[in-house]
Amino acid sequence: MAAANGRLEATDAVAYIAGPALAGVVSGSLGPTATVAINAGSFGTSLLGLAAIRLRPTERPPDGGPASGPTRAHDLRTGAAFLRRTPVLRALAVLLTITTFLSLGMTDVFIHHLRHGLGQDEHLTVVLPPVHAARFFEAQEQGASDARLQEIAAEALKEVCFQDGGRRAGSPEEVRFTDVEHLELDL
The missing domain is CATH 1.20.5 (Single alpha-helices involved in coiled-coils or other helix-helix interfaces)
Known part of the structure; x- marks a missing residue:
């Protein structure tokens, strides 16, 4: 092992x-x-x-029910008790837990600082679903005013970016832009 x-x-x-x-x-x-x-x-x-891995079959009780034995909760309690009784393994488990959380978090922090250090801002590109794009182009073909086209685009962005079929913000009033350095919209 x-x-x-x-x-x-x-x-x-x-x-x-x-x-x-x-x-x-x-x-x-x-x-x-x-x-x-x-x-x-x-x-x-x-x-x-x-x-390709083949596991050995487990023995079933004669009544055909699930195999009896310790539950997962029992296995977890047994493992935790073993770690408490074994100082070296306990210290290694704590150290590994801390190292894992720090290394995963530090990767994100490193990428963030590297991008900003190189002057690369984070950009969000959103492609409108076909139903919204169709509404926009139909209105454009019918000679809609710029104000109406902007309204259609705003409704589409509201739905796609902020509401997502009701799974996000319930209304535009719930949306807050913070720490925005630059905002550019292209249609």
């Missing part, structure tokens, strides 16, 4: 270090579309590998 965990961790470390570099090389030589396709193919390969 220790050897298998060692191989797993070594593979994870190599992938974490070499993966982005390899993605950059592939993207630079084949382009981003091919890189995403290769990445998707690697997930397909993983899926095939998982499908």
Whole structure:
């Protein structure tokens, strides 16, 4: 078990270090579309590998019901009790938890500071669904005024960006723009 965990961790470390570099090389030589396709193919390969795994069948009780045994809650309690009794594993579990949360969060912070340090602002591009675009172009063909076209575009943006079929803000009054440095709309 220790050897298998060692191989797993070594593979994870190599992938974490070499993966982005390899993605950059592939993207630079084949382009981003091919890189995403290769990445998707690697997930397909993983899926095939998982499908090839054969588990040993579990014994069923004679009545045909589910196998009796400890529940997941019992397993979690047993594992937590084991960690409490084992100071070295407890310290490693706490350290790994903190490291995981910090490393995941620091990646986002690093990307944010890198983008702003390079002068790249975050842009939001929204493509209107066909129903909204059709309303806009029909009104334009019928000679609608600029004010009416702006109203149609505003209704579409309200629906797509802020309300999303009622799953987000209930009304435009609930929407607040904060910390906006630049806003540009192109129709």
